[in-house]
Amino acid sequence: MKIERFKENPLITPEDVKPLHEGYEVIGAFNGGVAKYKDEVLLLLRVAERPISEDPNVIKAPVYDPETKTMEVLTFNRDDETYDFEDPRMIRKKDRLDSFVYLTSLSYIRIARSKDGHHFTVDEEAFLYPFNEYQTYGIEDARCTQIGETFYINFSSVSPKGVCDSLVSTQDFQTYQDLGNIFAPENKDVLIFPEKINGKYYALHRPSLKSIGNYDIWIASSPDLVSWGNHHHLLGIRENNWDSGRIGGGLVPIRTEQGWLVIYHGATKEHRYCMGAALLDLENPTRVIARSLQPIMEPEADYEKNGFFGDVVFGCGGIQEEDQLTMYYGVADTSMAGCTLSISAILQQLKEENE
Amino acid sequence: MKIERFKENPLITPEDVKPLHEGYEVIGAFNGGVAKYKDEVLLLLRVAERPISEDPNVIKAPVYDPETKTMEVLTFNRDDETYDFEDPRMIRKKDRLDSFVYLTSLSYIRIARSKDGHHFTVDEEAFLYPFNEYQTYGIEDARCTQIGETFYINFSSVSPKGVCDSLVSTQDFQTYQDLGNIFAPENKDVLIFPEKINGKYYALHRPSLKSIGNYDIWIASSPDLVSWGNHHHLLGIRENNWDSGRIGGGLVPIRTEQGWLVIYHGATKEHRYCMGAALLDLENPTRVIARSLQPIMEPEADYEKNGFFGDVVFGCGGIQEEDQLTMYYGVADTSMAGCTLSISAILQQLKEENE
Numbered sequence: 001m002k003i004e005r006f007k008e009n010p011l012i013t014p015e016d017v018k019p020l021h022e023g024y025e026v027i028g029a030f031n032g033g034v035a036k037y038k039d040e041v042l043l044l045l046r047v048a049e050r051p052i053s054e055d056p057n058v059i060k061a062p063v064y065d066p067e068t069k070t071m072e073v074l075t076f077n078r079d080d081e082t083y084d085f086e087d088p089r090m091i092r093k094k095d096r097l098d099s100f101v102y103l104t105s106l107s108y109i110r111i112a113r114s115k116d117g118h119h120f121t122v123d124e125e126a127f128l129y130p131f132n133e134y135q136t137y138g139i140e141d142a143r144c145t146q147i148g149e150t151f152y153i154n155f156s157s158v159s160p161k162g163v164c165d166s167l168v169s170t171q172d173f174q175t176y177q178d179l180g181n182i183f184a185p186e187n188k189d190v191l192i193f194p195e196k197i198n199g200k201y202y203a204l205h206r207p208s209l210k211s212i213g214n215y216d217i218w219i220a221s222s223p224d225l226v227s228w229g230n231h232h233h234l235l236g237i238r239e240n241n242w243d244s245g246r247i248g249g250g251l252v253p254i255r256t257e258q259g260w261l262v263i264y265h266g267a268t269k270e271h272r273y274c275m276g277a278a279l280l281d282l283e284n285p286t287r288v289i290a291r292s293l294q295p296i297m298e299p300e301a302d303y304e305k306n307g308f309f310g311d312v313v314f315g316c317g318g319i320q321e322e323d324q325l326t327m328y329y330g331v332a333d334t335s336m337a338g339c340t341l342s343i344s345a346i347l348q349q350l351k352e353e354n355e
Numbered sequence: 356m357k358i359e360r361f362k363e364n365p366l367i368t369p370e371d372v373k374p375l376h377e378g379y380e381v382i383g384a385f386n387g388g389v390a391k392y393k394d395e396v397l398l399l400l401r402v403a404e405r406p407i408s409e410d411p412n413v414i415k416a417p418v419y420d421p422e423t424k425t426m427e428v429l430t431f432n433r434d435d436e437t438y439d440f441e442d443p444r445m446i447r448k449k450d451r452l453d454s455f456v457y458l459t460s461l462s463y464i465r466i467a468r469s470k471d472g473h474h475f476t477v478d479e480e481a482f483l484y485p486f487n488e489y490q491t492y493g494i495e496d497a498r499c500t501q502i503g504e505t506f507y508i509n510f511s512s513v514s515p516k517g518v519c520d521s522l523v524s525t526q527d528f529q530t531y532q533d534l535g536n537i538f539a540p541e542n543k544d545v546l547i548f549p550e551k552i553n554g555k556y557y558a559l560h561r562p563s564l565k566s567i568g569n570y571d572i573w574i575a576s577s578p579d580l581v582s583w584g585n586h587h588h589l590l591g592i593r594e595n596n597w598d599s600g601r602i603g604g605g606l607v608p609i610r611t612e613q614g615w616l617v618i619y620h621g622a623t624k625e626h627r628y629c630m631g632a633a634l635l636d637l638e639n640p641t642r643v644i645a646r647s648l649q650p651i652m653e654p655e656a657d658y659e660k661n662g663f664f665g666d667v668v669f670g671c672g673g674i675q676e677e678d679q680l681t682m683y684y685g686v687a688d689t690s691m692a693g694c695t696l697s698i699s700a701i702l703q704q705l706k707e708e709n710e
Contacts, residue, residue, distance in 0.1 A: 098453075099566050133588070137567075161588045162568035181586040183539065184573060186564045209541045210563040211454050212492075213517035218539060220582075227577050227584035231536040233489070233516045 001296045001349060003339050008118050010303045010335035011328075017047055017110070017122050021071065024049040024062075027105055027308055029122070030330035032112065033142040034317025035151055037173055041319065043112040043120060043328055043336060044127065044142040044153060048105040059085055061102035063137065064130045074102060089309060089333070101160075106130075107138035109155065111173060117319070117326060118338065127173065134159050134166065134181060143316055145192040145252050152225060154190045157181065165190040165205065167225065179226050183207075189217075189248030192225065193260070193285065201225050202285050204234065204249035204262065215246030217264060219286050232286045235264070235278055242295050243276060245269040250315040251327065255282070258347055259289050263327070265314055266295065273312040274298045275329070277346050290354040296346055297339070299331070307332025356651045356704060358694050363473050365658045365690035366683075372402055372465070372477050376426065379404040379417075382460055382663055384477070385685035387467065388497040389672025390506055392528055396674065398467040398475060398683055398691060399482065399497040399508060403460040414440050416457035418492065419485045429457060444664060444688070456515075461485075462493035464510065466528060472674070472681060473693065482528065489514050489521065489536060498671055500547040500607050507580060509537065509545045520545040520560065522580065534581050538562075544572075544603030547580065548615070548640065556580050557640050559589065559604035559617065570601030572619060574641050587641045590619070590633055597650050598631060600624040605670040606682065610637070613702055614644050618682070620669055621650065628667040629653045630684070632701050645709040651701055652694070654686070662687025 014026040028048035035042040051060040051073045061074045078085055083101075084092045090100035109128035112120040128139050137158040145152045150169050153176070157166045162185025168176040183190055189206040200221040205228075208215060217235040220228040237244055243266025254261040260280040267273045274295035281287035299311045315329035325341045369381040383403035390397040406415040406428045414431045433440055438456075439447045445455035464483035467475040483494050492513040500507045505524050508531070512521045517540025523531040538545055544561040555576040560583075563570060572590040575583040592599055598621025609616040615635040622628045629650035636642035654666045670684035680696045 101567070158567070160567060161571070161591075162562065162564045163566060164586060180584060182584050184542065184560065184562050184575065184583075184586045185568055186541075186562065186566060187539065205539065207517065207539050207541065208565040209517045210565045211518060211541060212456070212513070212515060213540055216516070220539065222582050222584075223578060224582075227575075227579075227582035228539075229535060229537050229577075229582035231519060231539045236516075 001341065002345060003297055003341055005301060006118055006338040009301065009337040010331060011118065011338055012043070012045065012112055012120050012122065012336040014334065017045075018124070019049050020126060021049055023052055025052050028107070028334055030333055030336055031141045031314050031316050032328055032330065032336055033144040033153060034319060034328050035144045035146065035173070036319055037151070039115060041114045041117045042173060044144055045110050045112050045122070045336065046107050046140055046142065046330070047110045047126070048107045050105040059091065059104060061091055061104055062106045063102070064106055065136065066130050066132055071106070103137050103158065105138075107140045109139055109142050112336070128153070128155065128168065128176070131178070132157075134161060134164050136160070141188070141316060143191055143252060145194050147194060152192055154182065154192060156188050162186055163188060163208070182226060182228060191249035191252055193253050194255070197285060198283065203228065204253070206248035215248070217247055217249060234286065234288065235291065237266070242266055242268060242272075242274050242298075245271065250275055251318045253280070253285070254318075254320055254325070254343065256343060256347060260285050261343065261346065263296070263315060263318070271309070271311070272299065273314055275313055275315050277350055279347070279350050290350040292350055293353045294349070296341065296349065301331075301337075303335060303337060304331045307334030309333035356696065357700060358652055358696055360656060361473055361693040364656065364692040365686060366473065366693055367398070367400065367467055367475050367477065367691040369689065372400075373479070374404050375481060376404055378407055380407050383462070383689055385688055385691055386496045386669050386671050387683055387685065387691055388499040388508060389674060389683050390499045390501065390528070391674055392506070394470060396469045396472045397528060399499055400465050400467050400477070400691065401462050401495055401497065401685070402465045402481075403462045405460040414446060414459060416446055416459055417461040418457070419461055419490070421485050421487055421490065426461070458492045458513065460493075462495045464494055464497045467691070483508070483510065483523065483531070486533070487512075489516060489519050491515070496543070496671060498546055498607060500549050502549060507547055509547065511543050512536065517541055518543060518563070537581060537583060546604035546607055548608050549610070552640060553638065558583065559608070561603035570603070572602055572604060589641065589643065590646065592621070597621055597623060597627075597629050597653075600626065605630055606673045608635070608640070609673075609675055609680070609698065611698060611702060615640050616698065616701065618651070618670060618673070618701075626664070626666070627654065628669055630668055630670050632705055634702070634705050645705040647705055648708045649704070651696065651704065656686075656692075658690060658692060659686045662689030664688035
């Protein structure tokens with residue numbers, strides 16, 4: 001697959017973003033959803049801020065209370081036998097390493113704007129900041145679907161109650177309407193299709209399962225974008241492959257003549273994140289026509305391989321112009337990058353691999 | 356709390372149910388949803404059938420293929436180092452004891468009928484038998500909500516893809532219409548309210564969370580009973596209490612003058628299951644008015660304390676006549692029992708405990 005990475009990459013780094021909180025540092029400006037609004041490209045950046053710790057043995061965890069609008073910072077000592085600090089993103093109990101109890105940073109959504117799609121200016125303020133009890137640990141990984149004049153933005157709401165997927169709508173990227181938690185916990189990586197199909201809205205989603213099942217992609221339908229049902233299992237992880245550990249939706253599905261093009265992320269059990277593609281039936285998107293055996297993009301550039309959490313390319317949105325897809329993607333859970341791909345080349349790879 | 360257990364208890368035991376499958380034994384006839392249909396009480400029994408094993412060292416796991424309508428039986432040796440067989444209900448990997456890989460029985464829904472509510476006859480055939488790929492490990496724990504002339508029956512669909520909650524509707528308890536998976540995995544114990552509230556349907560649900568969160572009760576709303584959104588956390592587990600391990604909806608919520616009466620199950624971390632009560636605002640059921648500090652029912656009778664999985668009372672439905680609530684409940688994951696309670700007495704306990 002021919003990929004043209006932007007020569008300006010990484011486009012936005014944590015150093016480009018001033019923290020909103022005193023005594024905090026920005027450690028990530030990544031996984032941004034994408035919108036074309038008026039004559040600008042908007043990136044709905046996930047900005048992660050961490051309380052500065054002078055002592056490497058002291059780990060801090062920020063918890064926001066939207067009711068009192070105050071931040072509490074908990075401190076942990078790295079020697080504490082109860083907790084595991086190996087994953088820099090989270091604090092886990094030593095006897096429950098498949099779950100976490102705190103995050104080490106608070107994420108929220110902040111907009112970066114560009115006229116040319118290559119040079120971005122980051123807003124001074126947040127666009128989406130935790131506003132309810134489901135977001136005390138933050139708001140992560142926004143995706144943006146334009147339907148008519150309205151932009152629907154969904155994201156993960158993280159709190160001790162669970163990880164929900166929530167929705168807001170906006171028409172101006174200044175104010176928004178809260179449409180609630182649209183998927184019950186535990187769910188992430190929801191991608192709303194940009195138009196109704198046979199009278200219904202559709203969305204990809206990625207539940208995280210406890211008792212049985214894998215980190216697979218499901219699809220659901222809705223009469224109103226708020227309520228979702230008709231849940232179908234769509235794509236599963238594949239053993240001994242680049243997407244053996246977990247998969248999840250990436251970009252808003254793209255209508256092509258051959259079907260809905262789904263560009264999704266997949267990771268190995270060792271957390272190496274690549275992007276792959278699948279093709280769904282135009283009239284019945286619960287039917288998979290083809291799926292890429294090889295990833296269409298792998299972490300190769302230095303800024304993709306090294307960072308807060310390395311070996312990650314994580315596309316959350318793109319802009320299509322004829323055959324060219326400009327994909328914006330998070331790298332190493334740290335920064336944002338951009339690249340262009342040819343849609344027909346992706347379709348060609350899918351065709352060849354599935355013949 | 357004054358509870359009148361039926362003198363005929365247990366009302367239905369595995370011995371009363373002839374297996375549908377040759378070479379199988381019925382090990383459970385329990386957790387039955389309840390409907391009042393014409394002049395009969397119907398129990399939508401969960402019947403669990405297990406392949407007979409002559410050798411106590413051989414554990415068997417049935418897996419049904421709804422496409423080919425064939426059952427595959429996998430066999431395991433108790434000495435196998437890979438697996439854990441301690442929980443008689445399931446087969447788990449030794450390194451993943453919080454999840455399972457197979458169940459040791461296949462459940463489906465079979466109707467028991469009674470004119471007097473005390474003496475039941477079990478149908479010869481299944482009413483709901485696994486009919487799609489989400490049910491290869493079975494169908495469990497049906498609940499039935501009557502709205503107008505239609506009965507909506509939801510249940511857990513279990514397969515390696517996950518544990519979904521699914522819905523069918525019926526008007527005659529002979530044929531049914533499939534309404535799909537209404538809650539994405541992992542979810543159980545869905546209870547649909549019996550009427551619209553301010554123009555929307557409501558349901559309790561109980562997601563099982565992997566990364567963060569507890570086995571708590573949530574509430575959602577719907578325009579059409581098929582698609583659900585507006586997910587709110589409703590009731591949490593309570594440390595050092597009878598409901599410290601997990602909770603989940605039990606009976607269809609009951610409209611009273613003081614609010615929606617929710618009778619739910621709660622268990623300790625040691626899996627002792629009791630029934631408790633909560634009261635929700637009539638106009639806004641996402642608002643909790645009161646919650647029982649003490650259970651309203653605990654496993655006390657011999658048939659509740661001993662069985663396939665002992666120390667369990669698990670109510671899935673009831674019939675209300677004036678102030679009297681007849682609750683039908685699964686006991687010890689084995690049999691069905693019945694009892695009567697006074698609704699005003701439950702409300703009085705809630706009032707006193709929350710004063």
